[in-house]
Amino acid sequence: xxxxxxxxxxxxxxxxxxxxxxxxxxxxxxxxxxxxxxxxxxxxxxxxxxxxxxxxxxxxxxxxxxxxxxxxxxxxxxxxxxxxxxxxxxxxxxxxxxxxxxxxxxxxxxxxxxxxxxxxxxxxxxxxxxxxxxxxxxxxxxxxxxxxxxxxxxxxxxxxxxxxxxxxxxxxxxxxxxxxxxxxxxxxxxxxxxxxxxxxxxxxxxxxxxxxxxxxxxxxxxxxxxxxxxxxxxxx
Amino acid sequence: xxxxxxxxxxxxxxxxxxxxxxxxxxxxxxxxxxxxxxxxxxxxxxxxxxxxxxxxxxxxxxxxxxxxxxxxxxxxxxxxxxxxxxxxxxxxxxxxxxxxxxxxxxxxxxxxxxxxxxxxxxxxxxxxxxxxxxxxxxxxxxxxxxxxxxxxxxxxxxxxxxxxxxxxxxxxxxxxxxxxxxxxxxxxxxxxxxxxxxxxxxxxxxxxxxxxxxxxxxxxxxxxxxxxxxxxxxxxxxxxxxxxxxxxxxxxxxxxxxxxxxxxxxxxxxxxxxxxxxxxxxxxxxxxxxxxxxxxxxxxxxxxxxxxxxxxxxxxxxxxxxxxxxxxxxxxxxxxxxxxxxxxxxxxxxxxxxxxxxxxxxxxxxxxxxxxxxxxxxxxxxxxxxxxxxxxxxxxxxxxxxxxxxxxxxxxxxxxxxxxxxxxxxxxxxxxxxxxxxxxxxxxxx
Ligand code: SF4
Ligand code: SF4
Numbered sequence: 268x269x270x271x272x273x274x275x276x277x278x279x280x281x282x283x284x285x286x287x288x289x290x291x292x293x294x295x296x297x298x299x300x301x302x303x304x305x306x307x308x309x310x311x312x313x314x315x316x317x318x319x320x321x322x323x324x325x326x327x328x329x330x331x332x333x334x335x336x337x338x339x340x341x342x343x344x345x346x347x348x349x350x351x352x353x354x355x356x357x358x359x360x361x362x363x364x365x366x367x368x369x370x371x372x373x374x375x376x377x378x379x380x381x382x383x384x385x386x387x388x389x390x391x392x393x394x395x396x397x398x399x400x401x402x403x404x405x406x407x408x409x410x411x412x413x414x415x416x417x418x419x420x421x422x423x424x425x426x427x428x429x430x431x432x433x434x435x436x437x438x439x440x441x442x443x444x445x446x447x448x449x450x451x452x453x454x455x456x457x458x459x460x461x462x463x464x465x466x467x468x469x470x471x472x473x474x475x476x477x478x479x480x481x482x483x484x485x486x487x488x489x490x491x492x493x494x495x496x497x498x499x500x501x502x503x
Numbered sequence: 504x505x506x507x508x509x510x511x512x513x514x515x516x517x518x519x520x521x522x523x524x525x526x527x528x529x530x531x532x533x534x535x536x537x538x539x540x541x542x543x544x545x546x547x548x549x550x551x552x553x554x555x556x557x558x559x560x561x562x563x564x565x566x567x568x569x570x571x572x573x574x575x576x577x578x579x580x581x582x583x584x585x586x587x588x589x590x591x592x593x594x595x596x597x598x599x600x601x602x603x604x605x606x607x608x609x610x611x612x613x614x615x616x617x618x619x620x621x622x623x624x625x626x627x628x629x630x631x632x633x634x635x636x637x638x639x640x641x642x643x644x645x646x647x648x649x650x651x652x653x654x655x656x657x658x659x660x661x662x663x664x665x666x667x668x669x670x671x672x673x674x675x676x677x678x679x680x681x682x683x684x685x686x687x688x689x690x691x692x693x694x695x696x697x698x699x700x701x702x703x704x705x706x707x708x709x710x711x712x713x714x715x716x717x718x719x720x721x722x723x724x725x726x727x728x729x730x731x732x733x734x735x736x737x738x739x740x741x742x743x744x745x746x747x748x749x750x751x752x753x754x755x756x757x758x759x760x761x762x763x764x765x766x767x768x769x770x771x772x773x774x775x776x777x778x779x780x781x782x783x784x785x786x787x788x789x790x791x792x793x794x795x796x797x798x799x800x801x802x803x804x805x806x807x808x809x810x811x812x813x814x815x816x817x818x819x820x821x822x823x824x825x826x827x828x829x830x831x832x833x834x835x836x837x838x839x840x841x842x843x844x845x846x847x848x849x850x851x852x853x854x855x856x857x858x859x860x861x862x863x864x865x866x867x868x869x870x871x872x873x874x875x876x877x878x879x880x881x882x883x884x885x886x887x888x889x890x891x892x893x894x895x896x897x898x899x900x901x902x903x904x905x906x907x908x909x910x911x912x913x914x915x916x917x918x919x920x921x922x923x924x925x926x927x928x929x930x931x932x933x934x935x936x937x938x939x940x941x942x943x944x945x946x947x948x949x
Pocket of ligand 1: 561562572573621627636637
């Protein structure tokens with residue numbers, strides 16, 4: 268049964284990978300926009316900004332004003348990443364030392380709590396409800412279940428007293444569902460996120476938008492003011 | 504009409520929407536499909552409905568309705584992409600939020616994409632993912648433009664520009680007369696008969712363009728620039744025919760017309776053999792001609808394109824003009840036009856000029872690329888049916904201005920000036936609105 272489930276996870280993962288790759292290829296089959304205007308700034312600096320300061324709450328108003336959601340989102344995504352690594356370890360039947368298990372346990376739990384909190388926000392906030400479609404709820408629930416099962420799995424004693432713990436089977440089943448759903452719904456954004464950030468960086472970087480902020484004294488002062496505003500937002 | 508209501512009054516434009524045939528909608532979808540490049544296709548797959556873009560939009564902040572939320576507006580566009588161009592959207596539309604492009608949806612597109620967005624791009628900066636929401640909304644506007652659904656005020660501005668050569672329909676004789684009158688005034692003001700407002704000067708270094716509103720209503724902003732050029736001893740010219748920096752095709756979403764309008768300046772440059780195209784203080788004119796036109800026209804320009812702010816800041820840096828800030832004593836704040844700053848990259852030049860030209864300069868919070876839109880962009884000033892919403896959306900800017908305590912609001916954009924003047928009246932701000940070059944010219948030491 269365990270081997271069968273492991274096999275299922277691998278097949279589902281491959282399905283996901285192939286489907287997402289197809290989707291990416293389809294997306295990339297569209298013509299690339301040619302940029303003829305002479306750049307004013309450096310696109311590379313823009314990309315560095317997009318993946319660095321541009322995501323920080325003292326720089327980004329939406330993150331600053333919605334700190335719980337922002338922090339929840341970070342924990343959610345860290346939890347998912349760690350749980351995926353953990354899944355690989357479980358499939359490969361590698362025994363992790365207790366010192367490593369502990370952070371995995373904490374992060375998968377934190378991810379699960381964050382996921383459930385984001386789900387609650389989507390359910391109870393009228394604005395979020397109005398913005399959402401069934402896919403949003405489904406994607407969240409599927410991933411939350413995977414995170415919860417990852418967390419529960421980390422609680423199993425090692426070596427296991429039973430040959431095939433039921434939690435393991437459920438963890439594999441949830442992974443199968445998650446991988447199968449990935450290319451169909453919004454979880455696919457995990458593939459596109461990085462490309463969008465690159466496009467974001469290129470757009471503003473070429474136009475010299477952020478460059479001004481970091482090259483001139485005024486920009487640095489502004490950054491400090493932003494950081495102070497952010498700190499003030501932390502005080503109730 | 505209550506500004507929170509959807510635009511429902513029965514007028515010929517509404518009837519036109521109601522009478523759209525499937526063939527019309529198909530045509531719009533075809534144009535929409537043609538606009539989907541790789542970048543857009545990636546964006547269409549990326550919105551996670553987190554809602555964090557909500558309070559970055561001045562429409563949402565002031566109206567607090569779901570229709571004003573950036574992600575909702577974006578969802579109207581993505582919903583159509585999903586329905587007609589994605590596997591899940593075609594097979595399980597309700598599950599993924601795919602939407603049919605029926606007449607009701609067309610009406611909502613017009614109402615939301617034209618009527619609730621100034622294409623300011625502030626939401627993109629704040630989007631969790633980084634989606635260029637304004638670009639997608641503009642692309643959808645382009646599909647509406649293809650079936651003649653640009654709101655009448657905006658469309659007539661474009662038609663005037665296409666037919667008459669400038670968006671105010673100024674006759675050539677009137678323009679030449681205005682320029683010559685301004686030249687005489689300038690000579691008297693600075694007591695220098697050599698001061699000139701050159702017209703069609705071949706091989707001049709700078710080919711200067713204006714917003715036709717300046718010639719019609721704000722001629723002093725032309726004199727201000729002329730005074731600065733004169734003081735710097737620079738070689739420059741205006742053109743008798745191609746001088747309109749504005750391009751409302753940017754707002755209608757019609758790339759072809761937009762390209763044609765911008766190409767006039769390219770032709771003007773070629774005709775006079777000038778070295779640098781200098782764009783007047785006009786946010787959307789800058790964005791159009793500096794950043795978008797080379798894409799619309801699918802060609803690289805063989806000349807430099809600059810904002811007048813870059814030129815004037817250069818004069819100051821090189822010591823070619825001297826400004827005395829004591830000549831502008833009242834406290835001044837600066838409004839950053841979205842198209843020039845957030846989407847244009849001209850951020851520090853206006854600050855550099857103002858620091859040399861005025862005694863007290865107070866920044867609005869937030870400022871620079873994070874600044875709020877005044878509400879006048881996106882063609883809103885031309886689309887009179889949405890003017891109540893526009894004024895309400897401008898409330899965020901009015902509050903920003905009030906908090907600075909400034910007596911003068913400087914802004915390098917004539918569209919922003921129009922909106923700020925209305926906000927000044929509506930919100931009783933009791934401020935004067937000026938261009939940056941006007942303040943610089945007032946501080947000039949001759
Ligand atoms: S571009 Fe500006 S007006 Fe339009 S949705 Fe975004 S923030 Fe709002
Ligand atoms: S912030 Fe970006 S990803 Fe989130 S709802 Fe708004 S547009 Fe979508």
